[in-house]
Amino acid sequence: MSLIRWTPRTEQELFGRDPIFSRLFNLVDIDSFGGNSERTWCPPMDLVEEKDRLLAHVELPGIDPKSVQVSLQGDLLMIQGERKEEHEETQGKYLRREHAYGSFQRSVQLPYHVQADKVKAQYKNGIMTIVLPTAEEQVGRQILVEVEK
Protein backbone atom coordinates (compact mmCIF):
# COMPACT_ATOMS: atom_id res chain seq x y z
CA MET A 1 0.00 0.00 0.00
CA SER A 2 1.26 3.47 -0.84
CA LEU A 3 0.42 6.90 0.47
CA ILE A 4 -1.12 9.34 -1.99
CA ARG A 5 -1.04 13.03 -1.24
CA TRP A 6 -4.56 14.44 -0.97
CA THR A 7 -5.39 17.51 -3.00
CA PRO A 8 -8.78 19.17 -3.20
CA ARG A 9 -10.90 18.15 -6.18
CA THR A 10 -10.83 20.71 -8.89
CA GLU A 11 -13.59 21.33 -11.36
CA GLN A 12 -11.33 20.05 -14.07
CA GLU A 13 -11.33 16.65 -12.41
CA LEU A 14 -15.09 16.80 -12.27
CA PHE A 15 -15.87 18.16 -15.69
CA GLY A 16 -12.66 18.06 -17.71
CA ARG A 17 -12.08 21.17 -19.80
CA ASP A 18 -15.65 21.61 -20.99
CA PRO A 19 -16.41 25.31 -20.51
CA ILE A 20 -20.17 24.75 -20.48
CA PHE A 21 -20.08 22.34 -17.54
CA SER A 22 -17.44 24.41 -15.85
CA ARG A 23 -19.67 27.49 -16.09
CA LEU A 24 -22.73 25.55 -14.97
CA PHE A 25 -20.75 24.34 -11.96
CA ASN A 26 -19.93 27.94 -11.04
CA LEU A 27 -23.52 29.06 -11.34
CA VAL A 28 -25.02 26.18 -9.42
CA ASP A 29 -22.45 26.49 -6.68
CA ILE A 30 -23.41 30.11 -6.06
CA ASP A 31 -26.47 30.22 -3.90
CA SER A 32 -28.58 32.66 -5.84
CA PHE A 33 -31.87 31.50 -4.39
CA GLY A 34 -31.54 32.72 -0.85
CA GLY A 35 -28.03 33.95 -0.27
CA ASN A 36 -27.11 31.39 2.38
CA SER A 37 -23.82 32.82 3.64
CA GLU A 38 -22.92 29.60 5.48
CA ARG A 39 -21.92 27.92 2.23
CA THR A 40 -18.66 28.43 0.40
CA TRP A 41 -19.21 29.91 -3.05
CA CYS A 42 -17.08 29.67 -6.13
CA PRO A 43 -16.22 32.77 -8.24
CA PRO A 44 -15.95 32.42 -12.04
CA MET A 45 -12.43 32.38 -13.44
CA ASP A 46 -10.78 32.73 -16.86
CA LEU A 47 -7.33 31.23 -17.35
CA VAL A 48 -5.28 32.89 -20.07
CA GLU A 49 -1.98 31.81 -21.60
CA GLU A 50 0.46 34.39 -22.91
CA LYS A 51 3.96 33.98 -24.29
CA ASP A 52 5.81 33.64 -20.99
CA ARG A 53 3.08 33.74 -18.36
CA LEU A 54 -0.36 32.56 -17.32
CA LEU A 55 -3.06 34.99 -16.20
CA ALA A 56 -5.94 33.97 -13.96
CA HIS A 57 -8.84 36.47 -14.04
CA VAL A 58 -11.19 35.90 -11.10
CA GLU A 59 -14.54 37.73 -10.87
CA LEU A 60 -14.68 39.22 -7.37
CA PRO A 61 -16.79 42.40 -7.54
CA GLY A 62 -16.91 44.60 -4.47
CA ILE A 63 -14.32 42.73 -2.49
CA ASP A 64 -11.52 43.97 -0.28
CA PRO A 65 -8.44 42.60 -2.08
CA LYS A 66 -6.62 42.36 1.25
CA SER A 67 -9.11 39.71 2.34
CA VAL A 68 -8.14 37.42 -0.56
CA GLN A 69 -5.52 34.73 -0.08
CA VAL A 70 -3.75 33.39 -3.15
CA SER A 71 -1.61 30.28 -2.76
CA LEU A 72 0.19 27.78 -4.91
CA GLN A 73 0.53 24.14 -3.96
CA GLY A 74 2.57 22.46 -6.63
CA ASP A 75 0.69 23.34 -9.82
CA LEU A 76 -2.59 23.88 -8.00
CA LEU A 77 -3.55 27.57 -7.75
CA MET A 78 -5.95 28.34 -4.91
CA ILE A 79 -7.85 31.57 -4.27
CA GLN A 80 -9.88 31.96 -1.11
CA GLY A 81 -11.36 34.71 0.99
CA GLU A 82 -14.55 36.22 2.22
CA ARG A 83 -17.07 38.68 0.86
CA LYS A 84 -18.75 40.65 3.58
CA GLU A 85 -22.38 41.76 3.58
CA GLU A 86 -22.83 45.25 2.16
CA HIS A 87 -25.67 46.22 4.43
CA GLU A 88 -25.14 44.40 7.66
CA GLU A 89 -24.52 47.65 9.51
CA THR A 90 -27.23 49.80 7.94
CA GLN A 91 -30.89 50.23 8.64
CA GLY A 92 -31.81 48.94 5.19
CA LYS A 93 -33.67 45.75 4.49
CA TYR A 94 -33.17 43.54 1.48
CA LEU A 95 -35.99 43.44 -1.05
CA ARG A 96 -33.93 41.21 -3.31
CA ARG A 97 -30.59 39.54 -2.63
CA GLU A 98 -28.75 37.67 -5.38
CA HIS A 99 -25.10 38.38 -4.56
CA ALA A 100 -23.10 35.59 -2.98
CA TYR A 101 -21.71 36.49 0.44
CA GLY A 102 -19.47 34.70 2.90
CA SER A 103 -16.45 32.49 2.26
CA PHE A 104 -15.39 31.66 -1.27
CA GLN A 105 -12.81 29.31 -2.70
CA ARG A 106 -11.62 28.55 -6.19
CA SER A 107 -8.82 26.27 -7.34
CA VAL A 108 -7.42 25.42 -10.72
CA GLN A 109 -4.78 22.96 -11.87
CA LEU A 110 -2.23 24.90 -13.92
CA PRO A 111 -1.16 23.27 -17.18
CA TYR A 112 2.56 23.64 -16.37
CA HIS A 113 5.03 24.86 -13.74
CA VAL A 114 5.24 28.55 -12.87
CA GLN A 115 7.79 30.61 -10.91
CA ALA A 116 6.08 30.52 -7.52
CA ASP A 117 8.26 33.28 -6.05
CA LYS A 118 7.31 35.73 -8.83
CA VAL A 119 3.53 35.37 -8.70
CA LYS A 120 1.74 38.72 -8.36
CA ALA A 121 -1.89 39.79 -8.12
CA GLN A 122 -3.71 43.02 -8.90
CA TYR A 123 -7.33 44.09 -8.48
CA LYS A 124 -9.21 46.35 -10.89
CA ASN A 125 -12.89 46.84 -11.75
CA GLY A 126 -13.89 43.88 -9.59
CA ILE A 127 -11.55 41.43 -11.32
CA MET A 128 -8.52 39.95 -9.55
CA THR A 129 -5.76 39.17 -12.03
CA ILE A 130 -3.09 36.75 -10.86
CA VAL A 131 0.07 36.87 -12.96
CA LEU A 132 2.02 33.59 -13.00
CA PRO A 133 5.34 33.76 -14.88
CA THR A 134 6.11 30.49 -16.59
CA ALA A 135 8.99 28.48 -15.10
CA GLU A 136 12.17 29.00 -17.12
CA GLU A 137 12.44 25.38 -18.16
CA GLN A 138 9.04 25.77 -19.85
CA VAL A 139 9.96 28.82 -21.92
CA GLY A 140 11.41 28.10 -25.30
CA ARG A 141 12.25 24.54 -24.38
CA GLN A 142 13.24 22.63 -27.44
CA ILE A 143 12.38 18.97 -27.59
CA LEU A 144 14.55 16.93 -29.90
CA VAL A 145 12.69 14.25 -31.73
CA GLU A 146 14.50 11.44 -33.36
CA VAL A 147 13.12 10.60 -36.74
CA GLU A 148 13.36 7.04 -37.84
CA LYS A 149 14.18 6.40 -41.44
Next chain:
Amino acid sequence: MLTNWTMPGDRLVSELANERGTATEVVVPRVDVVDEGDAYQLIVEMPGVSKDLLSVHLEAEALLLRGVRKAIAAECLLKNGRRADLPFEARFTLGADVDRGKIRARIEDGLVYVKLPRREEDKPRKIEVEIG
Protein backbone atom coordinates in the same frame (compact mmCIF):
# COMPACT_ATOMS: atom_id res chain seq x y z
CA MET B 1 -42.13 50.04 -5.35
CA LEU B 2 -39.35 48.77 -7.52
CA THR B 3 -39.48 45.66 -9.65
CA ASN B 4 -37.09 43.77 -11.87
CA TRP B 5 -38.59 41.40 -14.36
CA THR B 6 -35.56 39.20 -14.96
CA MET B 7 -34.98 36.04 -12.96
CA PRO B 8 -31.85 34.03 -12.04
CA GLY B 9 -32.87 31.39 -14.59
CA ASP B 10 -32.56 33.95 -17.35
CA ARG B 11 -28.98 34.53 -16.31
CA LEU B 12 -28.13 30.86 -16.55
CA VAL B 13 -29.48 30.64 -20.07
CA SER B 14 -27.77 33.87 -21.07
CA GLU B 15 -24.40 32.88 -19.64
CA LEU B 16 -24.47 29.45 -21.24
CA ALA B 17 -25.32 31.10 -24.52
CA ASN B 18 -22.32 33.39 -24.06
CA GLU B 19 -20.02 30.42 -23.60
CA ARG B 20 -21.09 29.34 -27.05
CA GLY B 21 -19.88 32.66 -28.37
CA THR B 22 -23.18 34.17 -29.40
CA ALA B 23 -22.39 37.84 -29.04
CA THR B 24 -26.02 38.93 -29.30
CA GLU B 25 -26.88 37.46 -25.89
CA VAL B 26 -26.58 39.57 -22.78
CA VAL B 27 -25.86 38.63 -19.20
CA VAL B 28 -28.47 39.64 -16.66
CA PRO B 29 -26.31 40.67 -13.68
CA ARG B 30 -26.95 39.69 -10.08
CA VAL B 31 -28.67 42.45 -8.14
CA ASP B 32 -29.22 43.31 -4.51
CA VAL B 33 -32.07 45.73 -3.82
CA VAL B 34 -32.10 47.41 -0.44
CA ASP B 35 -34.89 49.54 1.00
CA GLU B 36 -33.14 52.21 3.08
CA GLY B 37 -36.32 54.00 4.07
CA ASP B 38 -35.81 57.34 2.33
CA ALA B 39 -34.32 55.67 -0.77
CA TYR B 40 -33.87 52.40 -2.63
CA GLN B 41 -30.33 51.23 -3.28
CA LEU B 42 -29.51 48.94 -6.21
CA ILE B 43 -26.19 47.10 -6.16
CA VAL B 44 -25.54 45.51 -9.55
CA GLU B 45 -22.62 43.16 -10.28
CA MET B 46 -20.72 44.06 -13.44
CA PRO B 47 -17.20 42.68 -12.94
CA GLY B 48 -14.66 43.93 -15.46
CA VAL B 49 -16.79 46.88 -16.56
CA SER B 50 -15.04 50.26 -16.40
CA LYS B 51 -16.78 53.61 -15.92
CA ASP B 52 -16.51 54.54 -19.61
CA LEU B 53 -18.24 51.31 -20.68
CA LEU B 54 -21.21 51.74 -18.35
CA SER B 55 -24.40 53.56 -19.31
CA VAL B 56 -27.44 54.34 -17.19
CA HIS B 57 -30.62 55.47 -18.99
CA LEU B 58 -33.82 56.70 -17.45
CA GLU B 59 -36.80 55.78 -19.58
CA ALA B 60 -40.45 56.68 -19.05
CA GLU B 61 -41.18 53.82 -16.66
CA ALA B 62 -37.83 52.10 -16.25
CA LEU B 63 -34.15 52.44 -15.46
CA LEU B 64 -31.82 50.68 -17.88
CA LEU B 65 -28.22 49.77 -16.97
CA ARG B 66 -25.83 48.55 -19.63
CA GLY B 67 -22.17 47.64 -19.32
CA VAL B 68 -19.56 45.87 -21.42
CA ARG B 69 -16.65 43.74 -20.32
CA LYS B 70 -14.00 43.53 -23.01
CA ALA B 71 -13.17 40.11 -24.39
CA ILE B 72 -9.91 38.24 -23.92
CA ALA B 73 -8.13 37.23 -27.10
CA ALA B 74 -9.61 33.85 -28.03
CA GLU B 75 -6.29 32.23 -28.95
CA CYS B 76 -4.97 32.85 -25.43
CA LEU B 77 -7.82 31.26 -23.53
CA LEU B 78 -7.21 28.01 -21.75
CA LYS B 79 -10.29 27.86 -19.60
CA ASN B 80 -13.69 29.58 -19.73
CA GLY B 81 -13.44 33.07 -21.12
CA ARG B 82 -15.46 34.81 -23.81
CA ARG B 83 -14.97 34.87 -27.51
CA ALA B 84 -16.69 38.24 -27.73
CA ASP B 85 -17.25 41.29 -25.54
CA LEU B 86 -19.56 40.43 -22.66
CA PRO B 87 -22.57 42.75 -22.45
CA PHE B 88 -24.50 43.15 -19.20
CA GLU B 89 -28.03 44.53 -19.10
CA ALA B 90 -30.42 45.14 -16.21
CA ARG B 91 -33.79 46.88 -16.43
CA PHE B 92 -35.85 47.99 -13.45
CA THR B 93 -39.41 49.23 -13.51
CA LEU B 94 -39.70 52.30 -11.34
CA GLY B 95 -42.65 52.89 -9.08
CA ALA B 96 -44.39 56.24 -8.71
CA ASP B 97 -42.66 56.80 -5.35
CA VAL B 98 -39.17 57.18 -6.92
CA ASP B 99 -37.99 60.76 -7.36
CA ARG B 100 -36.71 60.53 -10.92
CA GLY B 101 -34.82 63.82 -10.76
CA LYS B 102 -32.57 62.67 -7.93
CA ILE B 103 -31.33 59.29 -9.17
CA ARG B 104 -27.57 58.90 -8.80
CA ALA B 105 -25.24 56.12 -9.99
CA ARG B 106 -21.60 55.27 -9.43
CA ILE B 107 -19.39 52.27 -10.22
CA GLU B 108 -16.74 50.93 -7.88
CA ASP B 109 -14.79 47.66 -8.04
CA GLY B 110 -17.21 46.05 -10.51
CA LEU B 111 -20.33 47.02 -8.56
CA VAL B 112 -22.79 49.62 -9.81
CA TYR B 113 -24.52 51.48 -6.98
CA VAL B 114 -27.74 53.27 -7.90
CA LYS B 115 -29.49 55.44 -5.35
CA LEU B 116 -33.21 55.99 -6.00
CA PRO B 117 -34.53 58.52 -3.48
CA ARG B 118 -38.21 58.32 -2.59
CA ARG B 119 -40.33 61.39 -3.25
CA GLU B 120 -40.73 63.51 -0.14
CA GLU B 121 -44.44 62.80 0.17
CA ASP B 122 -43.83 59.03 -0.12
CA LYS B 123 -41.06 58.77 2.49
CA PRO B 124 -41.94 56.76 5.58
CA ARG B 125 -42.81 59.08 8.42
CA LYS B 126 -43.86 58.75 11.97
CA ILE B 127 -47.44 59.78 12.66
CA GLU B 128 -48.11 61.28 16.03
CA VAL B 129 -51.18 59.87 17.66
CA GLU B 130 -53.21 62.26 19.74
CA ILE B 131 -54.81 60.91 22.84
CA GLY B 132 -58.07 62.64 23.31
